[in-house]
Amino acid sequence: MKPQFNIPCVILCGGKSSRMKEDKSLLPFANKTSLAKYQYDRLKPYFKEIYLSSKTDKFDFEANLLLEESLIYSPIIGIDSIISKLNKNDKIFLITVDTPLVEIDSISKIINCSKGYDITVAKTQRVHNLCGVFSSNIKHIVDNMIKNDIHKISHLLEAVRTNIVEFTNEDEFINLNHPKDYQKALNIIS
Template sequence: MSLDCIVLAGGQSKRMGRDKAFLPFKNKTFLRNILERIDGFCSRFLIVVNKDFSLYEEQVKDLKSKVVFIKDINPYDGPLNGIVSAYPYIKSEKVLITTCDTPVINTELLQKLSIQLNNYDAVIPEIDSKIQPLNTFYTKNAVEKAVEIYKQGKKSLMAWLDNLNYKTINKEYIRKYDKEILTYKSINTPESYKWLLEKEDKIK
């Protein structure tokens, strides 16, 4: 089955102080870690960036036939802007949306989430009462609704989700496949990056 994956890699990385897509982890960049983990079930990678595409070529040269680089419509205008920027390039009816600050995506968990989309617009994990709108699945029609919301001047992911019929996945279910819930652990500060590196040898 065809599956496009949007990879959001165009943030400013203000809190980290350097581009998270290029941070090293397990002798690879964050971006490369993510691409390798989801390569087995994604047909194409729609990578949304704000830098020159040539900076990423070395990381994707063996995946070149599957990669489409996309510039944000409005640079540094948040993740909804990145999703909207990728919409014209989507070919599949089901879309995985990921973010480059979560390099320890659990493939088995994502595969389990994908089959729960059914007649919903999206499958959204909820961890400790907090919605996790990234590293999960949407229909193409749901992403089209993101375009409509963004045109209305609304820029938050929650403004988009408020207009979707989505299925919520609880923390207990996620722990079955991702015990430490690392799929939704954002590494966006020097402190969180240090924490990740300290666990590096224990993470598969």
């Protein structure tokens, strides 16, 4: 199958997982050894390139890695590192490892709605700041935020041309932050 999305996908796996109390990217999911493997295998056929962004190579499978050098846990630092390493790409699709139920059709809708915008993200009852298309032309704004010690994604979304794409299925965008969220997602997928 030829990839349908002509942009790279980066799965963000570098968070602290403090609310889960263990590294959620390594939790088993569905029929895979980890959430990271599940997301990687699920999304790989649809994108021209796919990467895992992480602070270390902690995975039990072969994958294209984008390792973050910073010891600071911040999505802004992660975005800066990703854009720096994939600077040949105009746009990049980002998704967190802990949103395993986002449908390919929804990803397609987000990508299709990204034309003319710096960032295009999903929204259900809340905005899903790290599920969307990010243009590499935001690098100077990201650099400035880091210089000024501003690490909130919402600040970035306000500083650029952002398109917010509405979705109604809350379960599709469930974020596995707590053990109960993980259990709910396991029940949905089975």
